[in-house]
Amino acid sequence: MSVPEDLNIDRIANLARLALTPEEKTKFSAQLADVLTNIEKLKQVDVTGVEPTAHAFPIYNVWADDVAKPGLSVEDALRNAPEKRDNMIVVPKVVE
Amino acid sequence: MSTAAMPSELFNKSIAELAALLESKAITSVQLTQAVIARTQAVEERVKAFNSFDVADALAQAAASDARRAAGQALGPLDGIPIGIKDVIAVTGQPLTASSKMLANFVSPYDATVTQKLKKAGAVIWGRLNLDEFAMGSSTENSAFHTTRNPYNLDCVPGGSSGGSAAALAAGEAIATLGSDTGGSIRQPAALCNVVGLKPTYGLVSRFGLIAFASSLDQIGPFTRTVEDAAITLQAIAGYDENDSTSVKIEIPDYRAALKTKKGPWRIGIPKEYFGEGLDPEVAAAVEKAVSFYEKMGCEIKNVSLPHTEYGVGVYYIIATAECSSNLSRYDGIRYGHRSADAKDIVDLYYKSRAEGFGPEVKRRIILGTYVLSSGYYDAYYLRAQKVRTLIRQDFLNAYNEVDAIITPTTPTPAFKRGAKADPLAMYLCDVYTIGVNLAGLPGISVPCGFSSSGLPIGMQLIGQPFKEADLLAIANAYDSAHDWSRRTPNL
Numbered sequence: 001m002s003v004p005e006d007l008n009i010d011r012i013a014n015l016a017r018l019a020l021t022p023e024e025k026t027k028f029s030a031q032l033a034d035v036l037t038n039i040e041k042l043k044q045v046d047v048t049g050v051e052p053t054a055h056a057f058p059i060y061n062v063w064a065d066d067v068a069k070p071g072l073s074v075e076d077a078l079r080n081a082p083e084k085r086d087n088m089i090v091v092p093k094v095v096e
Numbered sequence: 097m098s099t100a101a102m103p104s105e106l107f108n109k110s111i112a113e114l115a116a117l118l119e120s121k122a123i124t125s126v127q128l129t130q131a132v133i134a135r136t137q138a139v140e141e142r143v144k145a146f147n148s149f150d151v152a153d154a155l156a157q158a159a160a161s162d163a164r165r166a167a168g169q170a171l172g173p174l175d176g177i178p179i180g181i182k183d184v185i186a187v188t189g190q191p192l193t194a195s196s197k198m199l200a201n202f203v204s205p206y207d208a209t210v211t212q213k214l215k216k217a218g219a220v221i222w223g224r225l226n227l228d229e230f231a232m233g234s235s236t237e238n239s240a241f242h243t244t245r246n247p248y249n250l251d252c253v254p255g256g257s258s259g260g261s262a263a264a265l266a267a268g269e270a271i272a273t274l275g276s277d278t279g280g281s282i283r284q285p286a287a288l289c290n291v292v293g294l295k296p297t298y299g300l301v302s303r304f305g306l307i308a309f310a311s312s313l314d315q316i317g318p319f320t321r322t323v324e325d326a327a328i329t330l331q332a333i334a335g336y337d338e339n340d341s342t343s344v345k346i347e348i349p350d351y352r353a354a355l356k357t358k359k360g361p362w363r364i365g366i367p368k369e370y371f372g373e374g375l376d377p378e379v380a381a382a383v384e385k386a387v388s389f390y391e392k393m394g395c396e397i398k399n400v401s402l403p404h405t406e407y408g409v410g411v412y413y414i415i416a417t418a419e420c421s422s423n424l425s426r427y428d429g430i431r432y433g434h435r436s437a438d439a440k441d442i443v444d445l446y447y448k449s450r451a452e453g454f455g456p457e458v459k460r461r462i463i464l465g466t467y468v469l470s471s472g473y474y475d476a477y478y479l480r481a482q483k484v485r486t487l488i489r490q491d492f493l494n495a496y497n498e499v500d501a502i503i504t505p506t507t508p509t510p511a512f513k514r515g516a517k518a519d520p521l522a523m524y525l526c527d528v529y530t531i532g533v534n535l536a537g538l539p540g541i542s543v544p545c546g547f548s549s550s551g552l553p554i555g556m557q558l559i560g561q562p563f564k565e566a567d568l569l570a571i572a573n574a575y576d577s578a579h580d581w582s583r584r585t586p587n588l
Contacts, residue, residue, distance in 0.1 A: 007467070016421060016466040017428070017443075018459060019451035028463055034521050035464060039410040039477070045484050052482030053489060055312050055342065056298045056537020057562065062341040076205040082435035091430055092442045 007032060106131040107268035108585050111325040114271060115173040118165065125165075125176025128271075129158035129220055132178045136223070136269040139588050142250055144242050145264035147183045148191050149223035154178065157220040164218065173328050173352075175218025180270035182261045183224040184231055185316065186305035187211050190221075194307050195239035196229045198433045198453030208305020209340065210274060210316050210333045217332040222270055225260030229455045230424065231281055231309045233257050234526040235517065238457045243514060246289060247586040248552055252511035255285030255526075261319050262289035267588055272329050273319045278310050279412050280506075280530025282317045283542035287506035287555025290544045292572075292582055293319050294326045297563045298537035299344035301330075302337035310419035311342075313412075313534040322582055323543060323573040327351035330565060349566045355577075358570035364390050365400035365499035370529055376509040382546035382554040383505045389575055390503070400495040400502065404488045405532060409524055411488065412531045414468050414481035420458075421465030427453060460520060489536040492559070501571050502559040504529050506542040510552035529557060539565050541572050544581035553581075 009029050013020045020028065071077075074087050083090040106114070106128050117123045133151055140146060161176035170176075181187060184194050186204035188211075193199045207215070214221060228238035236244040236259030244259040246252040247267040254263040258275030262285035265273050275282040277295035286293025294317045301316045308314065318329035331351050337343045366387065371380060391397050429435035429449025436448035454462070468477035495502060506529060517523045533540040539562070542555040556575075560568030576582055 009463070012463050012467050012470065015470060016462050017425070017446040017450060018454075018462060019447035020459070024456075024459065028460055031460060031520050032464055032467070034519075035413060035524070038521060038524075039414060042407055042410045042414075042480055042484055045404070045407060045480075045487065047480060047483040047487070050483040050486050052479055053486040054482060056489060056535070057344065062338075064338065072205055079205050080202050080432035082429065082432070089431055092439060092445055094442045 007036070105135075105268065107135040107271070109271070110321045111173060111177055111272055111328050112322065114177060118176050119170070125158040125161040125220060126155060128176065129154050129178050129222070132222065132268070132270060139267050140269065142245060142588065143247055143263050143267045143269065144244050145225055145260040145267065145269055147193055147195060147224045147226050147241060147260070150190065154220055154222045161218050161220065171216070171218035174214065174332055176220060177271050178220040178222040179214055180223045180225050180261060180264050180273035181211065181221060182227055182258050182273070182275045184227060184276055184307040185210060185274055187221055191224055192307070193224070194230045195227045195241055196453065196455065196458070197240045198427050200240075200434070202432060206305065209302035209337045211305060213333050213335070219332070223264070225258070225264055225273060227260055228257035229458050230307065230420070231257040231276055231278060232420070232457050232461055234280070234284055234523050235514070236260065237514060238455060240455050246511045247588055248290065249511065251513055252552065253288070253514055255288035255507075255511065257281040258319070259285050262286050262291055262293065265289070265291045265319050265321065266586060268585065272321070272325055274316060274333070275319055276306055276314055276316050277534065278313045278416060279534050280527040282319065283506050283530050283540055283555070283557055284527060286319055286542040288511040288553060290553035290582065290584060291319050291321060292323055292326050292544070292576065293317065293542045294330060295533060295540045296330060296334065296565060297539045299342055300334050300539075300563060300565065302335070302340040302343050304337055304339035308423040310416040311423060312419060313416060315534075323541070323569055323576040324352065324355060326541065327355055327569045327573070330569075344563070346563055351566055351569055354566035354570050355573045358567060360571070360574060361394035361396065362390070362500040362571055363396045363398060363498065364571070365398050365495050365502045367400050367402045367405070367495070367502055367504060369402050369405035370504035374508050374528070375505060378548045379505045379507070379509060379554050383503065383556045386545045386556050386575060387503060389578070393574065398499055400499060402491040402495060402532065404484060404491050407484050408488060408531045408535060409528055411481045411484045411535060412527070413464065413524060414477050415485065415535070417461045417465030418469050418478050419465070421462045421469065424458070424462055429453070457520070485535050488532055492532070492536045492538060496561050500561070501568060504557045504559065506530065506555035506557040510548045510554055533559055538562060539568050541568060543572050543576050545575070545579070546581060
């Protein structure tokens, strides 16, 4: 398989919620095509019957008891908020 | 080959040497910390290893250490030792930037587990060290703030992504440092800066409080001057943590004691795939000399094969970018991090905050990761990469039926010049020997093993079996303690 002709940079940037300049779009498209060409090598590997590895060691769901524990204070939790008022984070209006 | 003379300056000594001096009250932690601060102030303009440091805070920690010791309550070998922290690991009340504009003004509201553990061991937490933005890169050139220099040649890169951690230690600006390693980000800069760098087995050290890049690959580990110091530092940071769901519950052995009790001889494997095309002849020669050392001490040297090695970089750049595109979706300009000043609505705020906050390499990886996970491509890229990952891991486990450890070069070449690898793919190939270890979740250590004719450091990589850091460190120490490479210092 060659480099996908349908590498639609606008669609991907939209999925990633990332605004790209026209220059970035041109540059990234070419660079991604390069990287994807290299990745195409993986198609040569026979993976019939091979289980995928998500983690190197089998780690199963870890459950914690449902008990309240001390956490961050409101002040600490909001310490890095770009804009705050009355112990809340201020965001642009989301409903009309 | 001689055993190294003890360096005369306090800032170039090992943890083991300094711990003895502190214990005998020949020096105080305040004196040591002042020496490190003075050294930093003298060389930092040239090395540029730090994003920030807090002199008053470090001296206060040192004074507290001295008070503990005076009261007979010293905490162990790290008590009073200044340790630098890669700027992706949280330290309460200190900046945490990931060398990104996105987090330029972020201040940690809590400690990472490793930070807590170092504090409990009495270490003086010293400075925030530069890196490639969000740990994505192999040179620190992707830092949004400045490029760190290699102390052995200021025109060369220190490697990355933990370039600041490696350079600061090599330059005498810290006694040990912490880094993180996703595809070689501890071992590669360690090799390029002539220090020891250890990536522990995935799950041995908690990732709680580490800024996430690729969660199934990331692991925190130490940079130190000797393998013995790596054992001392690992002892302090290893162990189960309920705050990291991938943390593994195992008994933590006495790593430093293992250096003495485990004497070999070992069976050491040489994978032919790591000694082929693209390997610099001086690097190959230095690693082959190290192999001869092991052979002379009675180790059995065996050829092994890791046949899926050539697919490592491809698998890595699918899995790592997929995980990064997911992890970095949290930077949306809402709760913390950069928020665009000219967004017209909430969606526009996401687009613009991310566009303004992230640098080019981070954007490139988010785009690639989003693509390989997107509908219609998941099976072809991500799922296939995870299957090939299984085969890469199986290669190592098969080899470990025959050998105790594997030896390879850490990097294909010594440090390269700044700006030399402008093409992303060329930069990605720097990690060709280190990536397999992360994909397979194994422990790996880079140990200094020589210098090129132009005076640049060379590192060898020893790869161990899962959770057998005690054996890996003993094997590495057998070489390191019989050579003086790691004790050499740059002319700065």
